[in-house]
Amino acid sequence: MAKTIVWxxxxxxxxxxVVRPLELAGHTFIRLRNAKExxxxxxxxxxxxxxLLDMILPPxxxxxxxxxxxxxxVLRELREVHGxxxxxxVLTVVTREEVQQQLRALHVAxxxxxxxxxxxxxxxxxxxxxxxx
Amino acid sequence: xxxxLAHREDAQKAWLDLFASITGLPIGLFEMHxxxxxxxxxxxSLSKFEPHCQLIRSLPGGLAACETDHxxxxxxxxxxxxxxxxxxxxxxxxxxxxxxxxxxxxxVLLYGEMQIDDQEYQRRSLEQHEKAVxxxxxxxxxAAQVRALLLQAKSYTPDNLQQLRITLPKVEQxxxxxxxxxxxxxxxxxxxxxxLQTRLQAVIARAENMMLEARDLSSEEVFRGTNDLLSAAEAxxxxxxxxxQSVGEYHFQKxxxxxxxxxxxxIYETEAKGRGISIRIDLASAxxxxxxxxxxxxxxxxxxxxxxxxxxxxxxxPRSGRPRTVNxxxxxxxxxxxITIENYGVGILPEEIASGDIFADGYQGKLTQGEYRTGSGxxxxxxxRVIDRHRGxxxxxxxxxxxxxxxxxxxxxxxxTIYLPYEQSKEGSAGGEDDCMD
Numbered sequence: 001m002a003k004t005i006v007w008x009x010x011x012x013x014x015x016x017x018v019v020r021p022l023e024l025a026g027h028t029f030i031r032l033r034n035a036k037e038x039x040x041x042x043x044x045x046x047x048x049x050x051x052l053l054d055m056i057l058p059p060x061x062x063x064x065x066x067x068x069x070x071x072x073x074v075l076r077e078l079r080e081v082h083g084x085x086x087x088x089x090v091l092t093v094v095t096r097e098e099v100q101q102q103l104r105a106l107h108v109a110x111x112x113x114x115x116x117x118x119x120x121x122x123x124x125x126x127x128x129x130x131x132x133x
Numbered sequence: 134x135x136x137x138l139a140h141r142e143d144a145q146k147a148w149l150d151l152f153a154s155i156t157g158l159p160i161g162l163f164e165m166h167x168x169x170x171x172x173x174x175x176x177x178s179l180s181k182f183e184p185h186c187q188l189i190r191s192l193p194g195g196l197a198a199c200e201t202d203h204x205x206x207x208x209x210x211x212x213x214x215x216x217x218x219x220x221x222x223x224x225x226x227x228x229x230x231x232x233x234x235x236x237x238x239x240x241v242l243l244y245g246e247m248q249i250d251d252q253e254y255q256r257r258s259l260e261q262h263e264k265a266v267x268x269x270x271x272x273x274x275x276a277a278q279v280r281a282l283l284l285q286a287k288s289y290t291p292d293n294l295q296q297l298r299i300t301l302p303k304v305e306q307x308x309x310x311x312x313x314x315x316x317x318x319x320x321x322x323x324x325x326x327x328x329l330q331t332r333l334q335a336v337i338a339r340a341e342n343m344m345l346e347a348r349d350l351s352s353e354e355v356f357r358g359t360n361d362l363l364s365a366a367e368a369x370x371x372x373x374x375x376x377x378q379s380v381g382e383y384h385f386q387k388x389x390x391x392x393x394x395x396x397x398x399x400i401y402e403t404e405a406k407g408r409g410i411s412i413r414i415d416l417a418s419a420x421x422x423x424x425x426x427x428x429x430x431x432x433x434x435x436x437x438x439x440x441x442x443x444x445x446x447x448x449x450x451p452r453s454g455r456p457r458t459v460n461x462x463x464x465x466x467x468x469x470x471x472i473t474i475e476n477y478g479v480g481i482l483p484e485e486i487a488s489g490d491i492f493a494d495g496y497q498g499k500l501t502q503g504e505y506r507t508g509s510g511x512x513x514x515x516x517x518r519v520i521d522r523h524r525g526x527x528x529x530x531x532x533x534x535x536x537x538x539x540x541x542x543x544x545x546x547x548x549x550t551i552y553l554p555y556e557q558s559k560e561g562s563a564g565g566e567d568d569c570m571d
Contacts, residue, residue, distance in 0.1 A: 013407035017338035115334040
């Protein structure tokens with residue numbers, strides 16, 4: 001069954017092919033490119049079935065500090081301030097242990113490290129979608 | 134990473150030991166970890182604790198009271214940023230000294246456990262001490278013991294304290310300089326890793342998609358797909374080249390400049406299309422022929438790749454049907470050929486151009502920091518090195534295209550112009566400015 005996936009990633013111009021199998025499987029993507037865009041798109045995110053999230057994101061504005069991993073701060077805000085329970089799959093190069101711990105505490109469903117084969121990403125995302133259903 | 138942290142903590146304790154053994158004073162180092170300060174005391178330092186403090190810590194509730202008190206005073210010192218003489222919960226004085234690194238307070242040192250040779254200070258010390266005795270609910274014997282030890286604690290005059298205040302932060306700043314460099318290196322490696330992994334992700338994704346869809350693709354689609362794959366790999370090659378300290382030997386020979394520019398266009402065209410941007414090239418020459426310059430092809434190709442990629446990366450996306458173009462044009466000058474790469478997008482601050490900072494190793498323009506993260510800050514640095522080696526020049530300009538006073542997020546017309554001599558000097562030495570004039 002086709003689902004809606006919010007993909008929060010600033011490098012979609014470069015790595016867009018990684019979600020091709022998911023698109024061919026019928027899933028719809030909403031692409032958000034920075035922290036600001038994400039926090040302004042809460043209504044759309046609430047409608048989504050899954051969030052695919054990178055840790056290293058531009059803030060999108062300079063009058064707010066997001067720290068070294070804006071993706072992590074965005075997720076914290078989505079969970080703790082806005083009460084969002086949407087399943088999250090993190091797709092990132094960041095492997096730091098303290099970041100992993102914080103992600104687990106924020107109830108991410110899976111952490112996928114780049115580079116990943118598109119077929120593997122599809123498998124991991126669809127497992128989470130199935131579990132969510 | 135855990136090993137690095139352990140190594141760092143060992144080094145900090147060794148330094149604390151050194152201080153304690155030289156001064157006879159216990160010293161703790163406090164850094165913020167999350168919302169709470171976390172303190173380190175070395176063994177040497179713990180052994181220098183005043184008998185008064187050792188007794189308090191051994192009593193029921195005493196250790197917890199001391200540790201809470203340390204954290205409270207450390208947090209206050211971390212927030213207030215100034216040197217401060219603090220009074221501990223049990224009546225002894227400590228110096229709180231913030232450690233500044235690159236304009237930021239990174240830690241605070243608490244040292245001392247002392248009395249001050251001054252009536253008013255001593256009065257306050259006793260007052261505080263009595264409160265602690267009451268809080269810890271000490272019996273008469275215990276209270277008498279700790280009071281006696283309080284009065285026997287080592288005493289300093291205000292002048293002695295001033296001497297320590299001057300010396301200590303300099304030593305600690307030296308130490309934190311190393312920590313700082315370590316952290317900068319770690320952050321740099323993370324940026325580089327991010328840039329490489331992103332490019333590698335593009336290669337792997339395209340390759341697997343082509344493999345899985347190969348049977349259903351037309352020959353035109355196969356051609357386009359393999360071209361995209363090749364471009365993704367070559368873009369990665371440019372990133373790798375930027376990271377090298379040594380760029381290899383230069384081999385100068387006469388080359389037509391057009392193929393190098395068209396190659397840079399080919400590598401970044403897919404990414405540009407993804408952003409809704411087209412790349413246009415227009416090269417003029419004095420006699421209508423394709424310009425030929427004496428260049429080191431491999432190096433100049435990478436330099437041009439960087440400049441074209443920056444122009445694509447920092448272009449604003451099209452809005453309301455307005456197309457966006459990266460324009461590349463060339464024109465002959467006296468003794469040199471000028472190539473300009475122009476885009477419309479994120480700007481560069483005038484002071485960054487005037488100072489040459491934008492060409493510094495690892496530098497990322499301030500106006501890019503809200504919008505863009507991928508990038509190690511190496512591209513322009515590399516490009517300038519190559520152009521310098523070609524005895525050429527590179528100039529940058531960035532014109533604000535709106536009426537806003539604040540340039541952040543505003544459109545700029547950016548131009549990078551490189552001036553390359555037609556021929557390299559036969560003597561092989563760098564030429565002067567006259568070799569390449571507008």
